[in-house]
Amino acid sequence: MHWPVAFGRGDSMFPKDNNGNTINGDTDFVDTWKAMEKTFKKGKAKAIGISNFSRKETERLLKETEVVPAAHQIELHPYLQQNEACAWFRSKGIHVQQYSPFGNQNEVYSKGQNMGKLIDDPTLVEVGKKYNKNGAQVALAWGIAQGHSVLPKSKTPSRIKDNLEGDFRLEQADLEKLKGVDKQMRFNDPSANFGWNFYIDEDGKVA
Ligand SMILES: NC(=O)c1ccc[n+]([C@@H]2O[C@H](COP(=O)([O-])OP(=O)(O)OC[C@H]3O[C@@H](n4cnc5c(N)ncnc54)[C@H](OP(=O)(O)O)[C@@H]3O)[C@@H](O)[C@H]2O)c1
Numbered sequence: 731m732h733w734p735v736a737f738g739r740g741d742s743m744f745p746k747d748n749n750g751n752t753i754n755g756d757t758d759f760v761d762t763w764k765a766m767e768k769t770f771k772k773g774k775a776k777a778i779g780i781s782n783f784s785r786k787e788t789e790r791l792l793k794e795t796e797v798v799p800a801a802h803q804i805e806l807h808p809y810l811q812q813n814e815a816c817a818w819f820r821s822k823g824i825h826v827q828q829y830s831p832f833g834n835q836n837e838v839y840s841k842g843q844n845m846g847k848l849i850d851d852p853t854l855v856e857v858g859k860k861y862n863k864n865g866a867q868v869a870l871a872w873g874i875a876q877g878h879s880v881l882p883k884s885k886t887p888s889r890i891k892d893n894l895e896g897d898f899r900l901e902q903a904d905l906e907k908l909k910g911v912d913k914q915m916r917f918n919d920p921s922a923n924f925g926w927n928f929y930i931d932e933d934g935k936v937a
Contacts, residue, residue, distance in 0.1 A: 744924075754925040759787070760794050767797045779803065781829075784930050785818055792822060801825040803881070807833040808872050809848050811912040812933050816876065827879040832869055834917050836883075842917040853911045857904045863896070870896030872908050 745753045769775045777800035780788065792798065802819050806812060806828035816826050832849050834842030847865075848854070854865035863871070866882075866889070873880040874897060882893040900908070916934030921927050929935045 752923055752925075760791060763791055763795050763797075767795060770797055777801070779827075780824075782928055784928070784932050785815060786931060788819070788822070788824070798823050801827050801879070803827040803829050805830045805916060805918050806873065806878065807831050807848055808851070808854065808869055808908055808911045809833045809913045809915045810917075810934050811909070811914075815932055816878070820877070825879070826876075827881055828873045829881050830918060831873050831880045831882050832866055833915070835866075836917065839917040841919075842915070851911055853907055857900070857907060860904070861898060861900075863898065864892065867892060867896035867898070868900070868908075871898050871900045872905070875900050875905055 747753055763778075763780075766775065766778045770778050778797060779801035780791070780799045781803040783791070783802060783804075788799075788802070802824045804812070804815075804826065806816070806826065807830060810833065819826050830836050830839075832847075834845065834848055837843075849865035849869060851865060854868040858864055858868040861868075861871075870880045870882060870893060880896070882896070884890050884893060914933045916929065916932075916936070919928060919936070921929075
């Protein structure tokens with residue numbers, strides 16, 4: 731199963747069986763996309779996009795369908811920088827949106843809970859001092875500097891305000907420092923739950 735739409739909270743919106751397991755569909759994602767193209771062409775959707783596609787899957791979509799996805803929503807942050815993949819998506823005219831821009835800050839992810847938090851990483855914290863910003867704000871500014879949209883989530887008013895103030899310009903020398911923190915570490919891989927092997931051949935994929 732695959733979802734060629736940008737969506738919200740993980741698997742909570744998919745139907746479940748009596749044991750709480752996600753019921754997977756068997757529709758080819760290309761057919762789903764073709765149905766979405768119809769809504770786009772009729773003007774019912776202003777834009778259509780994808781989420782969690784590998785390059786290989788996107789290549790197939792581009793070959794077999796007409797409308798280029800407006801955006802691709804993927805896990806992306808300084809610990810999972812995916813430079814090649816992002817350059818490839820951009821080269822196809824697909825805008826990159828970063829979900830989980832704080833990496834292992836999402837408490838739902840089991841992976842990454844027993845290590846230091848990305849937003850406390852000494853390099854991010856150190857870079858931030860120069861701008862009077864915290865590590866979370868530096869993580870957002872890093873994404874914006876790549877030309878991406880960043881999608882932080884918070885239910886805490888002070889953090890929402892902080893995150894809005896993560897829209898600032900990092901100097902090139904600081905961007906160079908931040909390149910060094912990449913761990914190719916992917917915190918979200920729902921392959922087991924969703925019966926679909928996500929992110930094949932992409933950075934941070936653990937077989
Ligand atoms: N397309 C997909 O497959 C996919 C997958 C995952 C997520 N998403 C979407 O991406 C968005 C964000 O992703 P996410 O929720 O996984 O990760 P995130 O935004 O990187 O992290 C959210 C966590 O960080 C905390 N937080 C927010 N701002 C903070 C700050 N300034 N300082 C310290 N902690 C802060 C939040 O806590 P509080 O809320 O308690 O403040 C929450 O626990 C959501 O809209 C989500 O729906 C999409």
